Amino acid sequence: KQSLAQDALKKRCYEFLNMTSRSFAAVIQELDEELRDAVCLFYLVLRGLDTIEDDMSLDLDRKVELLRSFDQVIYQKGWTFTENGPNEKDRELLVHFDVVIDEFLRLKPEYQKVIANITKLMGDGMADYASGEHRENTAIATIKDFDLYCHYVAGLVGYGLSDLFAASGLESKEIANDKALSDSMGLFLQKTNIIRDYREDLDDGRQFWPKEIWGKYVEKFSDLTKPEYKDKAQACLSDMVLNVLDDVPQVLTYLSKLKNQSVFNFCAIPQVMAISTLALVFNNLDIYHRNIKIRKGEAVKLITNSTDMDNVVSIFREYIFVISRKNEATDPNFMKISMAIGRIEQWI
């Protein structure tokens, strides 16, 4: 039985979850009891790590030291962090991180180990990209660099979640064995987010699109916003969308292997949001100027309909069809996109 003080700490953690996450808070809270707290704490630990990664006002050496040691920080009772820039988003979470640590230490040791392991791998990956060879603005040069960065910040989340699912017994051990499938689940979300957030990230002084792609179309990454490069910008965008479409068959394969209803909903909802976002951004030059988002009503429809594999496949079919209709024969990537859609159609 939990004491009243412990209940209050757990409640604080769920408040932090609702404070820091637009999209994951609801689906995490719907998870079966056995997994809910572990996934909530996994989220909060990684949100803390990402808040450090994102803070451009932190001294670089200090940032790298924190990123590389964060897997130990989560075992230090009483640890809090107040060094973030005053305007850093989600700073409040780190100011009260002792609460997260207390709850983390109450999880089953098996769950703690999964979370600490992924935190170590992600923190080291983020540190590599924040410093050293990736320090320049051209940080993400090749498509390989792009895949590796997305693996660190999202594919690894997929590994960790699959490990938690398997450890809980709600899913079979098999779900955690095929690492490529778990990786794709994270990559598809992260890459779609990176395309959609072109403008926001540019304004923050960040560029995540690989130069190997945008360099085919413009000299400078920010040229994509210029009216005189409109056609180049459209072709570049379709090249990026083409890159993301690669992961769709693996996403559907992963989802088809799930057995538990609450785990299925938790996994499927973000993926249908992503395919809907991808259809919205394709050939949509607004992304170079402002933050575009799927409509609230559409999001609600997607959430209520993502209940089983048949419905999820229907949703993917609908949005793949939207992309197919928007694909223009004059686009240099027209043929490759048609082929990628063909590969997905074998699935849907």
Ligand code: PS7
């Ligand atoms: C533990 C649920 C389901 C097998 C904080 C979920 C930021 C897209 O740019 O908030 O900070 O605003 O829009 C999530 C695989 C990770 C990948 C990664 C952890 C799916 C720190 C989500 C969330 C794997 C690095 C949030 C990857 O986007 O970002 C839990 C299976 C955190 C998942 C970051 C991005 C996530 C992201 P931003 P967002």
Ligand code: MN
């Ligand atoms: Mn972030």
Ligand code: MN
């Ligand atoms: Mn980040």
Ligand code: MN
């Ligand atoms: Mn406070």
Ligand code: MN
């Ligand atoms: Mn983003």
Ligand code: MN
């Ligand atoms: Mn974001």
